[in-house]
Amino acid sequence: MKFFNSIILSGLLSAINVNAETTTTTNNSCSFSRTTISASTGIQQLNSCPTLDGTISITGNDISVIDLTAIRQLNADLTIYNSSTINVVLVNQIENITGLLEFNNLTQLTTVELTSIKDAQNLEFVSLPNFANLNLNNEVLKAGRIILSNTALSNLNGLALFDTIEYMNINNNKNMSQLNFESLKNVSDSLILSFNHNQAQVNLNALNWASNLTIQDVVDFSATNLTSVNGSLQISYNTFETLNLSSLTSIGSSLQVFAHDDLTEVDFGSLTSVGGELSFFNNSQLSNMLNTFKSLQRVDGAVSISGDITNLSMPALQRIRGDFQLNSTSEDFDCEEFNQYHEDGDIEGNNYICSYAVYSSIETDGSTSTNTGSSETTSSDGNRASGVEKSMIPNIAVVVVGIMFGVLML
Numbered sequence: 001m002k003f004f005n006s007i008i009l010s011g012l013l014s015a016i017n018v019n020a021e022t023t024t025t026t027n028n029s030c031s032f033s034r035t036t037i038s039a040s041t042g043i044q045q046l047n048s049c050p051t052l053d054g055t056i057s058i059t060g061n062d063i064s065v066i067d068l069t070a071i072r073q074l075n076a077d078l079t080i081y082n083s084s085t086i087n088v089v090l091v092n093q094i095e096n097i098t099g100l101l102e103f104n105n106l107t108q109l110t111t112v113e114l115t116s117i118k119d120a121q122n123l124e125f126v127s128l129p130n131f132a133n134l135n136l137n138n139e140v141l142k143a144g145r146i147i148l149s150n151t152a153l154s155n156l157n158g159l160a161l162f163d164t165i166e167y168m169n170i171n172n173n174k175n176m177s178q179l180n181f182e183s184l185k186n187v188s189d190s191l192i193l194s195f196n197h198n199q200a201q202v203n204l205n206a207l208n209w210a211s212n213l214t215i216q217d218v219v220d221f222s223a224t225n226l227t228s229v230n231g232s233l234q235i236s237y238n239t240f241e242t243l244n245l246s247s248l249t250s251i252g253s254s255l256q257v258f259a260h261d262d263l264t265e266v267d268f269g270s271l272t273s274v275g276g277e278l279s280f281f282n283n284s285q286l287s288n289m290l291n292t293f294k295s296l297q298r299v300d301g302a303v304s305i306s307g308d309i310t311n312l313s314m315p316a317l318q319r320i321r322g323d324f325q326l327n328s329t330s331e332d333f334d335c336e337e338f339n340q341y342h343e344d345g346d347i348e349g350n351n352y353i354c355s356y357a358v359y360s361s362i363e364t365d366g367s368t369s370t371n372t373g374s375s376e377t378t379s380s381d382g383n384r385a386s387g388v389e390k391s392m393i394p395n396i397a398v399v400v401v402g403i404m405f406g407v408l409m410l
């Protein structure tokens with residue numbers, strides 16, 4: 001049933017040439033229920049409403065400039081999508097977005113002006129390959145959820161000024177090389193910075209507390225004041241050599257560090273607890289982890305670490321509640337410390353593996369092959385403990401099998 005109750009609206013529905021199911025208006029506020037606009041006359045009519053409510057879409061190839069400069073308050077969900085002609089969107093008087101403002105799949109969009117915005121609940125800019133100019137008020141005070149994905153933006157300008165954000169996902173903006181959030185202190189849901197410019201630099205030095213943090217494909221990352229991650233921390237596919245989060249004391253859920261080819265040094269020197277799993281893999285140059293976890297006392301999930309690790313120590317360890325798997329491809333790795341923790345019952349999970357490479361020289365031709373020294377126990381399928389020996393070679397001079405602990409306790 002179509003329903004509208006106002007004289008101000010006469011003419012509006014005819015200009016909006018697609019389905020406006022319910023439209024109401026009071027003096028200066030218009031409310032739309034699932035309204036789609038695809039002609040510029042419809043835009044002009046929208047622009048006669050200082051406040052917009054409801055659900056409004058603008059799409060199609062008959063519009064180039066969207067001028068909504070008379071609108072002051074956006075309570076509606078306004079989505080502008082699927083157009084190869086829209087190139088400029090002007091919303092210069094909007095101060096407050098309590099709904100959603102979304103731009104999606106607009107191949108010719110170059111410019112959005114949001115120069116009065118102070119408070120934006122939900123802003124999305126997605127698949128806008130030519131979108132390079134976002135003119136924002138540089139006093140944006142507050143933001144809820146912000147997504148910037150696959151745009152041509154080269155900086156964050158006003159979007160990096162907040163001291164608190166709820167959710168921000170900035171990914172695949174290949175021209176964006178500086179992601180500096182110099183005032184950001186608190187991320188109450190998630191901050192995801194992934195696969196932007198391949199020389200992207202991230203500065204989160206004011207950040208103190210984050211729920212979830214994901215950093216991918218950056219060349220430089222610092223978060224010197226970060227003390228607490230309440231959810232998960234994921235660091236992957238980056239090209240820096242040092243990861244220093246030496247102020248971080250606790251991670252509520254998981255810690256994952258993987259897929260790095262340049263990383264040689266990792267400092268989680270103040271980290272005392274990880275509430276979920278702790279996982280390190282595919283970090284091809286990371287071998288010395290002697291001082292990485294100086295203060296780590298407790299891991300509530302599983303520990304799973306693999307790589308060419310020569311040394312790793314957890315001198316403060318009190319308890320690992322989950323499984324423990326440490327596979328080193330280095331022959332220099334010594335499992336002694338962890339075997340001892342396991343023997344003492346400090347590693348509680350059913351599956352315990354600590355393995356390292358053993359190089360066995362064959363004296364006749366000088367070639368080498370790799371064996372594995374290992375300590376492994378499982379109790380899930382009955383008591384089992386084994387030294388793992390792969391590829392036995394006849395006449396090998398040395399085969400070292402890692403010492404087995406723990407089976408007597410099970």
Ligand SMILES: *[C@@H]1O[C@H](CO)[C@@H](O)[C@H](O)[C@H]1NC(C)=O
Pocket residue numbers: 026027028
């Ligand atoms: C709109 O009109 C209603 C009554 O019709 C009034 O109560 C309200 O204050 C008006 N709003 C504004 C912003 O003028």
Ligand SMILES: *[C@@H]1O[C@H](CO)[C@@H](O)[C@H](O)[C@H]1NC(C)=O
Pocket residue numbers: 081082105
């Ligand atoms: C945009 O166009 C594509 C392809 O025509 C379609 O699948 C998609 O649903 C459209 N998006 C929206 C929001 O309608």
Ligand SMILES: *[C@@H]1O[C@H](CO)[C@@H](O)[C@H](O)[C@H]1NC(C)=O
Pocket residue numbers: 081082083084105
């Ligand atoms: C993007 O919009 C165009 C129309 O401009 C449409 O043809 C295309 O299918 C859309 N692509 C997606 C992924 O929705």
Ligand SMILES: *[C@@H]1O[C@H](CO)[C@@H](O)[C@H](O)[C@H]1NC(C)=O
Pocket residue numbers: 095096097098118119
């Ligand atoms: C925006 O609107 C919301 C809801 O009405 C209000 O709580 C908030 O204070 C407003 N923000 C600004 C900057 O006016």
Ligand SMILES: *[C@@H]1O[C@H](CO)[C@@H](O)[C@H](O)[C@H]1NC(C)=O
Pocket residue numbers: 132152154174175
């Ligand atoms: C984005 O980067 C590409 C090459 O990396 C460059 O050709 C293009 O001009 C840049 N666009 C903007 C808006 O800076």
Ligand SMILES: *[C@@H]1O[C@H](CO)[C@@H](O)[C@H](O)[C@H]1NC(C)=O
Pocket residue numbers: 186187188208209
């Ligand atoms: C950050 O925000 C969360 C959620 O609102 C809050 O629980 C936490 O105490 C805040 N942390 C700081 C350091 O302000």
Ligand SMILES: *[C@@H]1O[C@H](CO)[C@@H](O)[C@H](O)[C@H]1NC(C)=O
Pocket residue numbers: 205206207225
């Ligand atoms: C880091 O925290 C200290 C102490 O709270 C503060 O003085 C300093 O300004 C913070 N650094 C940044 C970059 O905000």
Ligand SMILES: *[C@@H]1O[C@H](CO)[C@@H](O)[C@H](O)[C@H]1NC(C)=O
Pocket residue numbers: 188211230231252
């Ligand atoms: C912190 O994490 C815990 C456990 O995951 C959750 O219950 C709590 O709500 C989180 N706190 C905030 C402020 O997000």
Ligand SMILES: *[C@@H]1O[C@H](CO)[C@@H](O)[C@H](O)[C@H]1NC(C)=O
Pocket residue numbers: 189190211212230231232252
């Ligand atoms: C963010 O972390 C909180 C705990 O602080 C968790 O409950 C929530 O599911 C996480 N969100 C995402 C998207 O990972």
Ligand SMILES: *[C@@H]1O[C@H](CO)[C@@H](O)[C@H](O)[C@H]1NC(C)=O
Pocket residue numbers: 242244245246265266267
């Ligand atoms: C990490 O940063 C802290 C504080 O700046 C510093 O003391 C420490 O030596 C750094 N760790 C590494 C491995 O560089």
Ligand SMILES: *[C@@H]1O[C@H](CO)[C@@H](O)[C@H](O)[C@H]1NC(C)=O
Pocket residue numbers: 258259282
């Ligand atoms: C880790 O490395 C292996 C072997 O190179 C590869 O197959 C796998 O995809 C990598 N995993 C990730 C998450 O990069």
Ligand SMILES: *[C@@H]1O[C@H](CO)[C@@H](O)[C@H](O)[C@H]1NC(C)=O
Pocket residue numbers: 304305306325326327353
């Ligand atoms: C360690 O090696 C064992 C045996 O080859 C394998 O089952 C396990 O998945 C490996 N764990 C890690 C973390 O690489």
